[in-house]
Amino acid sequence: MQSLVCLLAQHVVFEGASSLLKEILGINLSGKQIQRVSEWYGKQIDPIIEANQSEYIPQLPQPKTNDERTYVMLDGSMVYTREEKWKEMKLARLFHESQNVGIQKSRNEIVKSVYVSHLGSVDGFCPKLERHMSTIKTRKVFITDGAKWIWNWVEDNYPGSTQILDYYHAVEKIENLARLHFKGQKSKKKWLDEQKKLLMEDGVANVINNLQHFKSKNAEVARAKQTAIRYYTEHEDRMMYKTYKSKGLLIGSGPIEAAHRNVIQQRMKLSGQKWSKSGVQAIANLRCYHQSGAWNIVKNLIKLAA
Numbered sequence: 001m002q003s004l005v006c007l008l009a010q011h012v013v014f015e016g017a018s019s020l021l022k023e024i025l026g027i028n029l030s031g032k033q034i035q036r037v038s039e040w041y042g043k044q045i046d047p048i049i050e051a052n053q054s055e056y057i058p059q060l061p062q063p064k065t066n067d068e069r070t071y072v073m074l075d076g077s078m079v080y081t082r083e084e085k086w087k088e089m090k091l092a093r094l095f096h097e098s099q100n101v102g103i104q105k106s107r108n109e110i111v112k113s114v115y116v117s118h119l120g121s122v123d124g125f126c127p128k129l130e131r132h133m134s135t136i137k138t139r140k141v142f143i144t145d146g147a148k149w150i151w152n153w154v155e156d157n158y159p160g161s162t163q164i165l166d167y168y169h170a171v172e173k174i175e176n177l178a179r180l181h182f183k184g185q186k187s188k189k190k191w192l193d194e195q196k197k198l199l200m201e202d203g204v205a206n207v208i209n210n211l212q213h214f215k216s217k218n219a220e221v222a223r224a225k226q227t228a229i230r231y232y233t234e235h236e237d238r239m240m241y242k243t244y245k246s247k248g249l250l251i252g253s254g255p256i257e258a259a260h261r262n263v264i265q266q267r268m269k270l271s272g273q274k275w276s277k278s279g280v281q282a283i284a285n286l287r288c289y290h291q292s293g294a295w296n297i298v299k300n301l302i303k304l305a306a
Contacts, residue, residue, distance in 0.1 A: 002037055003299045005029065009038030010267065010286035035279070042282025044301060045289070049131050056301065058114045058294035059135045060094055069097045069139045069162075069249070073256035074129075074150050079119070079268050081277050089268070089284065090125045092116040093259045094132065097141075100250070110255055115263050115288040119281045122149045130157070143253050145169040146231055151238075165238040166253035171196060173228040174207070177214070180221045204239040208232050263291050 008017035014031035021027045021034075048056045060070065076088040095113040103109045116132050118125035133140075140161040144150050146169060154163060174195050182188035198206045211229050216222035232239070241251050267287055268280055275283075289298050 001027075002041070002302050005034050006038045006041050006286055006298060006302070007290070007295065009034050010042075010283055010290055012267075013270065013273075014038075038286060039279050039282040041298065041302060041305070042284075042286045043278060044305070045285040046128070046281070048301070049128055052131055052134075054131075054134070056297050057131055058289060058292040058297065059132065060096060060114050061112070062135075063096045063138055064098060066138060069141050070136050071095050071097065071100075071250065071255070072133070072140055072142050072161075073253050073259075074142075074144045074147075075253060075256045075260060076147075077260045077264055077269075079264065079280055080274055081119075081280060082274050083277050087119060087277070089264055089280070090118045090120075090122075091256065091260055091264060092125075092129050092132075093256045094136070095255070096138070097248075112293065113255075113259070114292045114294075115259060117264065117281070117284040117288050119277055119284070122153070126153050126157075141249060143250060144256075145253065146235055151235075162244075162249070163238045164244055164249065164251060165235045167199070167241055167251045168253070170199065170232070170235070170239055173224075173231050174211075177211075177221065177224040177228050180224050181214075181217065199239065200241050202240045202242040204232060204236050208236070259291075263287055 005017070005021075008020055011017075012020070014035045017034045018029055018031045021029055045056075063070070071094065073093045074090065076090045078086045079089045081087045093113050093115055095110050099112045100108050100110050114132055116125075116129045118128055140158055141164065142150075142154050142158070142161055143164045143166055145166050151163065154161060174192060178188045178192050182191065195207050195210065198204070198210075208229060211225060211232065214225050216225050244251050264284060264287075268275065268284060286298065289295060
């Protein structure tokens with residue numbers, strides 16, 4: 001029963017879970033009771049991960065070959081807390097490249113992922129993520145935005161990995177510059193298309209050169225130009241998109257952005273929701289275990305606590 005309560009609570013709002021229990025099973029449990037039970041079990045997950053009890057930590061299955069690559073994608077989105085208002089929920093998504101399968105001519109689906117969430121500091125998130133990565137022996141490919149803490153962590157801990165700056169975040173910098181500078185749509189599109197083509201041809205050095213010679217017509221454009229130059233210069237080695245694609249690698253962080261919508265926002269960012277920090281992390285933990293296909297672990301934890 002407690003497992004069912006937790007399962008419903010990670011999927012729908014507490015009052016909705018209460019209604020479902022009554023309508024389907026004829027069981028009367030208030031939304032508050034469901035909240036207390038589910039948050040209590042969700043809060044047990046972080047100490048277990050911190051203690052590195054590996055049998056209770058979701059891991060990716062072993063890949064078919066050692067040559068297979070494993071993607072690690074990280075990003076953050078905001079949830080509303082009572083204590084600090086809007087606060088970033090960090091999320092990671094791990095999957096092997098063979099789990100990214102074609103389901104239609106121009107559409108792929110990732111059939112198995114492991115998700116890790118954390119509301120709080122980098123110092124809390126990174127060790128938590130590493131415990132979910134401890135069994136991954138294959139080559140790692142990190143795809144994320146330009147957040148310095150992410151790349152510092154990757155370089156310190158996974159120096160032999162492939163590092164890719166998300167292509168769409170890269171393009172945002174020149175799109176912002178073009179929006180501020182160009183009046184006409186045709187001239188803006190022409191300039192942007194030229195820069196995007198260079199990026200896709202491993203020509204980031206040429207883009208930086210073009211930006212350096214870009215004539216700023218006001219202070220706002222000048223600031224956007226310098227921001228783009230710094231960003232591209234800092235991440236130049238992570239923007240070899242033609243090379244990545246020639247190796248069959250992804251170049252965009254769409255899977256982690258989709259994960260934020262499906263794993264975090266769909267449950268934790270509904271209209272009018274205000275969470276306690278411990279409560280939102282508890283439900284996020286349950287949701288990550290469910291979406292990782294690891295609900296049996298939660299059921300085992302509940303049995304141990306009974």
